[in-house]
Amino acid sequence: MSHSHAHTRDLDTLPVSTLFWRYAIPSIVGMLVTGLYAVIDGIFVGHYVGSHGLAAINLAYPLVMVQVGLGAMISMGAATRIAIQQGAGQEQQARGTLLAALLLLAVLGAAIPLLGLPNLQSLLGWLRADVQPQVAEQARAYLWWMLAGGVLTMGPMLLTYLVRNDGKPRLATALMVLGALLNILLDYLLVGVMGMGLAGAAIGTLLAEAVVVALGLAYFFSRHAALRLSLNALKPDMSGLWPILAMGVPSLLMELNLALLLYSHNYQLLAWGDDLSVAAYAVAGYSESLFTLVIHGLAVGMQPLLGHATGAGQPERAREALLHGVKVGLGIGVAALAVVQLFPAWIAGWYSDGSQDLIDAGSRALRLHLLAMPLDGLVVVGCTALQAMALTRLALGVTISKTLLLLPALSLLPLWLGQNGVWLAMPLVNLLLGLLVGGLLWAQSRRLRDARLIEAA
Known part of the structure; x- marks a missing residue:
């Protein structure tokens, strides 16, 4: 039996949860390694x-x-x-x-x-x-x-x-x-x-x-x-x-x-704050990128399972892979949110040369800017899942609407909340998109369940 047959057979027969981790872990490690050096750049720059x-x-x-x-x-x-x-x-x-x-x-x-x-x-x-x-x-x-x-x-x-x-x-x-x-x-x-x-x-x-x-x-x-x-x-x-x-x-x-969103945040932070606010945003951004990399790795690891099950006409396995990805993604999001809310000064300290100003500003940025991490994770997993199930337009729509919602939120919220408005623009957009993607995934999961019931009947 050739290698590729064995590979397909595994995708068809092994428990979804086993396969999920077999694909997700190397993918998460790969993502973390590539993304980590930007974060370590940040730590060295902050310190020295x-x-x-x-x-x-x-x-x-x-x-x-x-x-x-x-x-x-x-x-x-x-x-x-x-x-x-x-x-x-x-x-x-x-x-x-x-x-x-x-x-x-x-x-x-x-x-x-x-x-x-x-x-x-x-x-x-x-x-x-x-x-x-x-x-x-x-x-x-x-x-x-x-x-x-x-x-x-x-x-x-x-x-x-x-x-x-x-x-x-x-x-x-x-x-x-x-x-x-x-x-x-x-x-x-x-x-x-x-x-x-x-x-x-x-x-x-x-x-x-x-x-x-x-x-x-x-x-x-x-x-x-x-x-x-x-x-x-x-x-x-x-x-x-x-x-x-x-x-x-x-x-x-x-x-x-992504470059446009970074530029817009920087622009508004300089308008409503100073270069210390931009440094605080860097602290929140580096910390967020670690979380996003883990979630991305998770999503990329889920993609072959979902894609294969969709192509092989196995609605039950596709639904299981989808729900597994969503559950793990939300779990990581909730854990990350807890760490950021409980220990913001410790996280900010990693990027500081000992300046208390940077630690204070960074802590505030972390607490406000990363409020919607579980939903942010759901959006990333959801977009990848929709792509893997060949629903490319929906996935693209979600990505584009993030920018379309974020740019007005960034310019309007600060008028009402000052600098906090800049920090809260992204969590607000992630809340809206998270609910939308959650709804889309729920509909897909029901569709897959119905497909299986029809097959069973």
């Missing part, structure tokens, strides 16, 4: 640079997210197209697509510093990162390096996606883990020991990413690669450029959406 550093990195970050989005676009587009071509046995075309993706990476990697660096001052102004001299100085150093190394910000995602697609998921994960560990080590040396501030944080990130890119490329020129490249036959498939971009656009839009 202080609240100005946290404010600076948070104000500059929307532009870094645009780069990540461009990387995600090439990665998703290329991975999808190559998987389809390999499935059809078109090895030569798949190799052409792989080279086209690397060409796109090189072109974008050159365009970002060429366009960005001459306009650095106006970009900092647009990000509102020039409001306070100490913040501006750190933000400029960070952004200069991140724009200069644009190709390295986008590269690791592309290469890990392509390696995973080439049938080496373990190697892809190992590359990600290596990059994250190197980043932490370099952060410690450059920011902690050598006191290089945000420039050190950026250089550390780029060096770690350079290692991942180099190893990923080396793999494709080695005999271990299914889609092996050779130096004398580097012919990218130019006709593949457009399909790669088109297939990857949803990934870019998702990142741009």
Whole structure:
């Protein structure tokens, strides 16, 4: 019996709860490792640079997210197209697509510093990162390096996606883990020991990413690669450029959406507070991202089970996987909410150089901004579940409505509640969306139950 048959048989027969954890745990670990290094960046910056550093990195970050989005676009587009071509046995075309993706990476990697660096001052102004001299100085150093190394910000995602697609998921994960560990080590040396501030944080990130890119490329020129490249036959498939971009656009839009929300929060916090409020938002944001990563990992782990059961016409197993995911997601959300409400000063202390102001502001941000964590988790699990059940439009609708609701909430609530209004905008939107997604999932669960009853009858 071949490996793939055994894999399908497991999906059909093993208890859903067993399968759920078998898929969810590696996925959660992978998510945490990739996301953790941004959080550890934050901890080093908070400890060694202080609240100005946290404010600076948070104000500059929307532009870094645009780069990540461009990387995600090439990665998703290329991975999808190559998987389809390999499935059809078109090895030569798949190799052409792989080279086209690397060409796109090189072109974008050159365009970002060429366009960005001459306009650095106006970009900092647009990000509102020039409001306070100490913040501006750190933000400029960070952004200069991140724009200069644009190709390295986008590269690791592309290469890990392509390696995973080439049938080496373990190697892809190992590359990600290596990059994250190197980043932490370099952060410690450059920011902690050598006191290089945000420039050190950026250089550390780029060096770690350079290692991942180099190893990923080396793999494709080695005999271990299914889609092996050779130096004398580097012919990218130019006709593949457009399909790669088109297939990857949803990934870019998702990142741009997140960048817009970060930018809007920063903008309103500077309007209703100061750079300390932005630093407090960084504390809440880093803490929230850890929670979101766990939930995301959980959702990604649930996706193959739900997708398989939906495709295999097993409504009972699909419903079980769905309910299991929702229950675990809500459970983690309630536990996280309890920790944040009970120990906010302890959490904020992780990001502080000992400044009591930052701990107080951070505690308030944590308590208010993360009030709706269980529902936030429900929205993430719900969107992934709807996608896995091929209800893509509904999932997309929820994602878009989050932004459509959040932007007016961010501008209107502070008029009534001052700075607290900025903190409470997101919990309010998550409350509304959580109830909506809860309703959608309940309807799906009933539909699956009815489908089983009809089968049984």
